[in-house]
Amino acid sequence: MMLIDFSDNLWGGIAYAIFVGVLLGVFYFAGLWWTVRRLGSSHYIAPLFLFSMVFRISVVMVSFYVFLGNDWRTLLLGLLGFFVLRLFATGLIRLKDNPVVIAPVLSINDEHSHAGDR
Numbered sequence: 001m002m003l004i005d006f007s008d009n010l011w012g013g014i015a016y017a018i019f020v021g022v023l024l025g026v027f028y029f030a031g032l033w034w035t036v037r038r039l040g041s042s043h044y045i046a047p048l049f050l051f052s053m054v055f056r057i058s059v060v061m062v063s064f065y066v067f068l069g070n071d072w073r074t075l076l077l078g079l080l081g082f083f084v085l086r087l088f089a090t091g092l093i094r095l096k097d098n099p100v101v102i103a104p105v106l107s108i109n110d111e112h113s114h115a116g117d118r
Contacts, residue, residue, distance in 0.1 A: 017074040020067045021081025024060050028082075029089040031056045 035052040042048050060082075068078040 013074060014077055017068055017077035018081035018084075020063070021078035021083075022085050023081075024063050024078070025082040025085025025089070028056050028060050029085065033089075 031052060035049060038048060039045050064075060064078055068074045
């Protein structure tokens with residue numbers, strides 16, 4: 001079952017599959033980013049993380065089946081788009097200017113060791 005049939009248009013089908021994969025990657029990794037940002041201020045860390053993970057995985061799996069489930073080649077192209085978005089997202093997070101990157105927190109022992117250096 002595929003929502004749109006591109007059997008007569010090869011390039012349209014390829015572009016559609018990659019585009020759907022990229023959109024699903026945006027949904028998945030934006031949801032992951034949102035969840036990680038909320039974990040520090042939430043009183044219910046485990047349920048938030050678990051619900052977010054199950055929801056994101058369910059939406060992505062069902063969407064892959066509904067939008068690309070007709071042929072293994074379209075699924076592979078959708079996964080390629082998803083993976084490209086993953087590479088982009090991890091590269092974006094690694095930027096030093098990005099405020100999403102959290103600086104390491106010094107432990108109490110580190111603070112006392114620096115106090116003796118003064």
